[in-house]
Amino acid sequence: MVDAKILNSISSRARALEASKIREVAELGMKKDGVLPLWFGEGAWSTNPLIVDAAIASLKAGNHMYQPNNGMMALRQAICTYSNELLSSRLNPAQVTVTPSGMQGLMLTAEFLVSPGDRIVAVEPGWPNLIGAFKATGAEITSVTIVPKDGHWTLDVDGLIAELTPGTKAVVINSPNNPTGWIMSDEEQCLVLEHCRRFGIWIVADDVYTRLYRHGRHAPSFLSITEPEDLLISVNSFSKCWSMTGWRLGWIVAPAVFEGKLGQLTEFNTSCTAGFVQEAGITALRDGEEEIASLLEKIQTGYELSAERLNTFSRVEFIEPDGAFYCFFRVDGLTNSFAAAVEILEQTKVGLAPGVAFGPQGEGYLRLCYAQPVDVLEEAFVRLEPFLSK
Template sequence: MTQFSNIPLAARVQDLQASKIRTIAELGMGEKDVLPLWFGEGAWPTSPFIVEAAVAALQGGNHMYQPNNGAMALREEIARYSNNLFGSDLDVRRITVTPSGMQGLMLTAGLLTSPGDRVVAISPGWPNINGAFAAQGAQIDTVPLLVKNGRWHLDLDQLLGALTPGTKAVVINSPNNPTGWIMPAEDQRAVLAHCRHHGIWIVADDVYSRLSRHENVAPSFLSIALPGDLLISVNSFSKCWSMTGWRLGWIVAPASLEEKLGQLTEFNTSCTAGFVQEAGRIALRDGEAEVADLRERIRIGYEITSQSLAQFEQVEFIKPDGAFYCFFRVRGLTDSFEAAKKILSETKVGLAPGVAFGPEGEGSLRLCYAQPEDRLTEAFARLAPFLNS
């Protein structure tokens, strides 16, 4: 077998770590009877009216290259949607369409960071966020989430203390994957003021902003930031509109970055497929009922999950405030990666290992509860012997 260490690659690429979530998933993909709860992906297909919009666009000849920053019709629809949702006042020049939220994070990392730049992130956190900045050679420092009164909590003073002069960016994913933690609006104001003072970029991963368990939308920096603030918000169609496989997202950034983001897109993917963009436009325009329906399905999934986990004495269930994950601790568990492999092998239930989300996640497992009731019920029946042992 070829060893990567013997191949002359860039040092920052050589040092990248494989996703342990993907490793577990690839062990089980294609296996019969596996219940795949490992990815951040709901179980339901994209709604027919969105699919039909893409088909109509293809049939209408929408096969060609698109503008680097995205089709103007979709950019305008994103501005309308964001302004209505967050109370912002976005100009279309601030919006760049991307082929996935993940690619939006990679564009952002490439735009902001040079090798050696310091970036601060929250942990536990989705590993791909840190990976995007690590791929640019950035130094990643983390601030841990803590458990307080049965909820995930961030020590704001600790975060602000980590945002020292010379820090290039802070990355905040709220609602958070995997914990479901949500940053309160008053904390966002404090972070924004601090970052203004020190000239630090805020990169807000807003992918789960509609999936708050307590309100229609989670607090967003877009509601409080000025047009010239050092803020980039990354979002995606994947979660709320069940479009994970479509690969469609967007960035909101200062208007002065429109040209540079277009250049980076040109050198990366050239553009996002036009018929996919049309599907996204229709999803935003006509999809509020779909979002509401998904939120209700997720609510039911949460109730089943929380009630099921409460039955196991070995499980510490920390209530999420948003997203659609349960990140639960198992007493005595010291190797979540090996545990996830064993669970997959013995129960045919696919879970993500907590250590994949940073050292603070060790001892935990993540389960995506955006699933039908019967699938979750079956999953917990299969997991019972492991969680009781």
């Protein structure tokens, strides 16, 4: 227990931070043998050797030094080429800042936008780190809730727009959504963009799962419909699509006029992203489409197995996701999802994320990452059956 006097000596924002409930469950599980870890948003597969070899070659070539704050120009250009081909965007390198992870990109975005007391509207349930970054910089959060309706996850977009009142600093949208798999449609994005343009409200788009879309090559993206000067920050990462969670590499897209300010903020945070890691990112973007196709095929197999099994349990209410790689399911009678996740871990050695970690709207739910081999998922459901059936 931290002494109260010592605790009070740190900033009020640091004192107010709450531990991630996902991380709490995972920390318990990491101390045990034989646990099936389905708690994080992380696939089970290693990074493609082409990408690994690019990093090794870069290290052997002597790429050991500091890099530009905003990232290597070759990677920034590769990101533009990738995005413009995929999304019909019109990016130029001045809009791109490379970050050591998507999470750092979110934190950089929050530091860039938020003054203490600023009003941020967020779509929830949502990844706790996404909201946490804005809370850590002093934002006041207003939530608009995704809800199950007629067998789909839906958002009242008119209700969202009604919350985007003059004086709101930004709206934070994660689509495809973690944990639900909800998608904001093209039409809905256009409505939100038009409103935000009218009132000078920033859009922060967490685009990490854009390629993990079950109905096409990519999910709808604000980058496809915005102009370069629009108040949009898109945050992305190499973690999910290229199986690079441990590499810590991401990027943000913002209006080019802020290239210098984002570089300055980077200088005072991490200074730069490692050059050899950036070289791996260039290879992923240029040569990684087969890797993405292979990953999507494995993820679809994992989804089909998981959906089939979940739908056999009478206590479980499960809605098909349109994107990402999670099953977010409600368990009848479950009122404390964190306690349930701990109990499941202790009794079955299956690690799940508690729904309450994604906001109060997630209470009563559990999240399972199905980006796993078939044999792992089959064993997980064998172990889970007593809990989900009782």
